[in-house]
Amino acid sequence: MSVERILLTNDDGIDAVGLHALYERLSENYEVTTVAPVEDRSAVGRVLSGTVDIAEHELGYAIEGTPADCVVAGLGTLVPEVDVVVSGCNKGANLGAYTLGRSGTVSAAVEAAFFGVPAIAASLYIPGDEDWWKRELSHAEFAHVTDAVEFLIERATTAGVFETVDYLNVNGPPAESDRRAPMRITDPSPIYDLGAERDGDRIELHDRIWGRMFDGEVPDPVGVDRRAVLDGEVSVSPLSITPPSEPNGTLETLLAEYEPDA
Template sequence: MYVLLTNDDGVDAPGIDALYDELSAVADVTVVAPADNQSGAGRTNSHRVAVDDHDRGLVVHGTPCDCVAVGVQALDPTPELVVSGCNAGPNFGAHKLDRSGTVGAAKEAVYLGVPGIAVSAYDPVTGGLHEFERDDFAQGARVARHLVEHADSIGSGTYLNVNAPITEETPPIRITRPTRDFGVRIERERDDDGFAVVDQFYDPLRRDRPEELDDPKGTDRRALADGEISISPLGIGHELKRSDSLSEIAAAFR
């Protein structure tokens, strides 16, 4: 299988290095990755990007979605699968998925007719305080390899959002849906009159305060709280909400 490998942490990040080594054992892998960190880029793309050669493929001076577009359109043969990651930190929750450059690349692949897999690593103990090293991505790389070996089962129009814990054990895989819970915290910066907006994030310490985590089994955040591997099979279609009242408003327009 021909795999396009990208990320949002940059071509030199240890997460993409771990994925490349693991996936190369089962696929023909070409790296097309951003020249620098593009975390939080979502599905942003550019009108024009510079591209340099790399010993594993190409370096794009742009976003993860630029990388996918360049790779799918320019590589020969055309990639059969896009894998994005391995991200240093989790990507979960409906509100987060469109903000993540890692997930955005996998979603962009589906728009271009190629299945995508977004892979992120998380620490179930220290959460966002963890400083990731190369070995921390081993679990995510193992899961990615397993999924690549079974890529024919992903299905057309689907991308997988994977979150794998840092552990030497093999936790169970939970098929999940993105949690819909969302909140923000507004803080006034002390050094000026500006405000900082901090959205909700995964806090491993919630294990000590279970009343603060009411996500049911089957949600991605619950799987992360339980130290499991979360895989959410997702589509890209914007669902149509039927609204009789809106139809009436439209009919009344003169």
């Protein structure tokens, strides 16, 4: 398939620098319409609002809703004839299997896949410490990710990648020079290290993965998404909305023993 029209969305909000970096790059060769949240709606997953307000924006449309709202509104009525949906570029990585259902960025790509539209979720890993989210970013720092997304739109669509894959989850490090970062096909990391601590009437939730990332000490091997970005590579995870289930003889035997009422 050839790509002419792109729906661009995100979960950081329509004025986020990462979205503008992607819009600037993709609009050079494609007809890009943005349908994105008015404000930051990070980590909302695939929450739907039911009814949302809409306003015209210089890049397309601003929606008082979630990333999933934006994709449904976009593909359902605003710009139904698009070839690809791109979500991002998120400020902060979306790495690991445990983030896929939580991330608004990834969830927008999943929503597009249910419409049968190829999708790419794109995120920028920001090294540093727990205050990484306060960092002001330039368009240039998103270059590794925008380069990768542009390449995948042009080549993965024509090569038939999306005949067997529903969406691609792309994560990359910030660009520090004009030299392109290599890309690597990866699996989402299975490591999960969240915990909780109670202090009286409060419970604080901790995602200890980030501490490991900042220290560069994740145990993930080559071929896993977290390892790729720490090695200066762009991680590309090919994913499906309905992964095939493996035959389970134990469950089959168990269900055969169930006796329904006559």
